Amino acid sequence: NAGVMQNPRHLVRRRGQEARLRCSPMKGHSHVYWYRQLPEEGLKFMVYLQKENIIDESGMPKERFSAEFPKEGPSILRIQQVVRGDSAAYFCASSPRDRGNYGYTFGSGTRLTVV
């Protein structure tokens, strides 16, 4: 039973390019969460998705960031026109159900570097 799979592990983008981060949840998990971790800082919530639905995007920057979790395929976090301040580790987590007190399972993260 594979865990949460994120790819790529490392991503380098020039300023102004687009970054696409992918996350495949654990088998049987239908809820996906994205968190951002700046160097030497904690985990900041970005967005919570279920299949084909954004449930809570209160942590997403208003511009350039978007997320989706289609019916088929992985969840995608997309950052358009990246800037140096977007350099961070982006973690995806999944859980099996809503409204239950279940811990998340995190992936290994994508480390984005903007040069």
Place this chain on the structure above:
Amino acid sequence: GENVEQHPSTLSVQEGDSAVIKCTYSDSASNYFPWYKQELGKGPQLIIDIRSNVGEKKDQRIAVTLNKTAKHFSLHITETQPEDSAVYFCAARKAAGNKLTFGGGTRVLVKP
């Protein structure tokens, strides 16, 4: 929204000693409190969690206590070992929502 404070930010202990990390939360509606361990270059890993109907939970060398009245919870690691060196995060979540709010993390160093 929920706010979780975590102390200390760094903790250095001698191998074999105990380590204690404390967190406070602001939203009295929170009822689920997990702890995560993050090793260098890896994602956070759930190590123990506690629900609001329980005051204490133990798993081998790790224990967590919860004081709902005071809105604080703590992680206790006994007989620390070098492999316990990592960053530890506490978190809190309300029953009605699924978003985990994390504390700022504690970097634990266990010196052999």
